[in-house]
Amino acid sequence: MLSLWDEPAPDHRDRIVARAADRVAWLRARSRGITATDVARLSGTASVQAVAFDKINGSGFGGNVFTDHGRAREPEIARWVERHYGIVSSDALFHAAGQPAHLATPDGLAVATSGHLELAEIKTTSSAWRSIPRSYLRQVWWQQYVLGAERTLLVWEQHDDFVPTNAEPECRWIDRDESQIHLLVHLADQVLRLVADRSR
Numbered sequence: 591m592l593s594l595w596d597e598p599a600p601d602h603r604d605r606i607v608a609r610a611a612d613r614v615a616w617l618r619a620r621s622r623g624i625t626a627t628d629v630a631r632l633s634g635t636a637s638v639q640a641v642a643f644d645k646i647n648g649s650g651f652g653g654n655v656f657t658d659h660g661r662a663r664e665p666e667i668a669r670w671v672e673r674h675y676g677i678v679s680s681d682a683l684f685h686a687a688g689q690p691a692h693l694a695t696p697d698g699l700a701v702a703t704s705g706h707l708e709l710a711e712i713k714t715t716s717s718a719w720r721s722i723p724r725s726y727l728r729q730v731w732w733q734q735y736v737l738g739a740e741r742t743l744l745v746w747e748q749h750d751d752f753v754p755t756n757a758e759p760e761c762r763w764i765d766r767d768e769s770q771i772h773l774l775v776h777l778a779d780q781v782l783r784l785v786a787d788r789s790r
Contacts, residue, residue, distance in 0.1 A: 610681035623691035629732040630725040632777040642784035694736035709742040
C-alpha cells in the first residue's frame with residue numbers, strides 16, 4: 591500500500607543520516623531536524639511553540655533514573671523482539687524521502703515476507719497501560735512516515751522499582767494511519783518554520 595505521497599519511497603538504507611554509536615554525529619544530525627521524540631510532544635498548535643523553543647534553546651533534559659533504566663533494559667528487550675518477531679535492533683537515524691529534516695531512529699526494523707518494512711519501538715514503564723499513551727502513538731506514526739513502514743510492533747516492559755514485573759514484555763502491532771501522519775507532518779513543518787525564522 592502506497593502512502594499519500596503516491597510514490598514508493600527510496601530504499602530506507604539509502605536514507606541513513608547517522609548512527610547512535612557515533613553519538614556526536616547523531617546528536618548533531620538530530621538537532622538540525624525534527625525527530626520522533628520531538629513529534630511525540632506535538633499534540634496540537636500550542637505545543638508547536640514549546641517544541642520550537644526547545645529546538646532553538648535546548649531542552650535542558652539530560653535524562654533521569656527512568657531513562658537510564660530504559661537504556662539499560664532496551665538491549666535485552668530488543669533480543670526478545672528479534673527472537674520472537676525477527677525484527678533486528680537498529681541504531682540508525684533516517685530521514686524521510688525528499689525531507690532531510692524529518693528524522694527518526696526506530697529501535698528495530700525488518701522487511702516482512704510481504705516486502706513491507708516493519709518497525710519496532712521499545713518502552714519501559716512503571717505503570718500499567720489501560721491504553722497506549724498518545725505520545726507513543728505519535729512517535730510510532732512519525733517513524734512509519736519517515737521510514738515508509740506499514741506497521742510497528744510497540745513493545746513495553748512494566749517494572750516495579752526498576753524490577754520487571756513480568757517474565758516477558760507486552761506488545762501490540764500499530765498500523766500506519768495516514769490521517770494522523772498528515773497532521774503530524776503539518777505540525778512538524780510549523781516547528782521547522784519557527785526554528786528557521788528565529789535562527790535568522
